[in-house]
Amino acid sequence: MSKKTPRARAVTMKDVAHHAGVSRTAVSLVLNDRYDVTLAQDTRQRVLSAAAELGYRPNAGARALAQQRSDWYGLVTEIVTAPFAVDVIKGAQDRAMTDSKYLLIASTESDPAAETAAIERLLEQRVEGLIYAATWHRGVTVPEIAREVPTVLVNCFDIEGRYPAVVPDERVGGYRATERLLSADHRRIGFINLDPGIPAAIGRREGYLSALREAGIEPDETLEVTGHATADGGFASAEQLLDLPEPPTAIFCANDRMAMGAYDAIKERGLRIPHDVAVIGFDNQELIAGYLRPGLTTVALPFEQMGARGVDLLAAITAGESTATKIVTVDCPLLERSSV
Template identity: 40%
Template sequence: MKKRVKMVDIAREANVSRTAVSLILNQVPGVRIAEATRQRVLQVARDLGYRPGPLLDELGDRKRLYGVVINEISSAYPIDLVYGLQNQADAQGVQIIIQVSDGVPGNEVAALENYERFGVAGVVYASTFSAVVVPPAELERQRHVLLNCRREDSTGLAILPAERHGGALAAQHFIEIGRRRIATITGDPWQVATKERLAGYHRTLNRSALNPGAAYERSCDWSHGGGHAAACELLALPQPPDAIFCHNDIIARGAMQAAQERGLRVPEDLAIIGYDDREFAKDLGITSITLPFLEMAERALTELIGDAPLEDRTLSVRGRLIPRATTGFMN
């Protein structure tokens, strides 16, 4: 049997990122991609004989169609949710339809009503960022899984990243490399990811009697500038931190700039950990915690396609710590 061509094969042959291939082949609207790049990817896909999955009229009695509703696709890593869903659909021999709602309830309802008319076998209701959501009542009429989100009352099957575990991983890594004045720069305080990562960080430091308290905590808007400003404040303390856990890699990049401006060596004087493991983190040598979006998406579609009842439960998928130069490990 001929080996199935995957998006990663196209990315390798076309010399572009897997994300770019997914955006182009899934025809995601509102994304800026050079036309030359788009045409090269499409040509490579044709040359390799790529097919996104079996055609509906080829499936016969196995014909199954699934819907995906996602609020937006606007940043680097949520595309992994889409890629993971598509990859798993290919592996299972089913088709998926993706609707981007822009977070507008009316658009969500319209998508769900369309899915009903199409006769989909189930729906993945996904969020770009981990969130507590109130899905439309129309979702209850469909077999469904919540991806990267959950309801307030935890009803339904929800797949989420183990954010608390990620915060604990960062704090534990600092402790293991001998750091004792450990600070953190969070994202927006109201976000689920911020609260969970901070809780894991606190728990681990408390267990080791190393929690320096609120004086060593800052929050920002997830940006480079916000990370830089927050790190400047922390490094101006009478006893500045010797380690900073940043809640994303962009914040970590800003903290690295602040350290450099003060003549501090990373990691000798200041160790830094980021989160998300974005592509530039490897280039800059940033130790980072992965967001397991691929694994989450694959698990969500696997559960949805299965025959077992979808019970009320939340499944947490753990990321990994990738040690790099900012905590003293060679790339």
């Protein structure tokens, strides 16, 4: 059995002081960027050179304890391997790094006990604030312990209204999808919605109805169906729409999975997309929208931008600004492919 390589002893301020030939106090002043105490420039340079030669690394925990700040934000989310969660993390981390901040990430898998435990561990690391992110837009109950530091919600909102939040502008996304179909001269536009009651279903439907009315088209209830967010539901709903005495010439699906099912229903009838029936999705799930043939025109959920805006809000709060219950909506852009 091979022996483990012993871990090298960490270089201390005392080691740096001995190497530079100065006092430990002088080393502390230099390495903590203290300029409020007069110190010769030559001394400062000797300390910095010694620290570099020895490979000195500051003790982040001790520095955070002394300064009551750590330059870390905590990010709590359900499943960090979900594609959308990765985009939230990227947006938050990229934005944080512009202010020399970093993320500590904790996965909770939708378990309230795990959420509380994860936040507790992040607080033990003296994070300056928390990003609490959800994989789908909904109201949430945030563990009480999160109130100990500034906290911002991303892709969700606090049911009790205690925290600021960043959410997608579902209504504008629904409006934009419908308006795109109207601009292609479609007047009978079917809508396959998500399960009723959730924010995405409510907002996307409001946008759909608003765009129709602005175009002078009275909404037709027979053109609205529910696809339960699945490909099978999209297939069945598209069949229902296509069986109407006057079927739609375009279908707006409230997510890309349902659009995938709608594609199959349309093609099984020998119809062509977009020549006979145009289709628009929502979410921009790359493994679906980018690989359907023809490519699916869809509305993107701005996960990366929401992560960045969440950090912006958190930075504002930690700087002393009052954003206690502010709700920020982020635009959902239309991505053109070939289905309209």
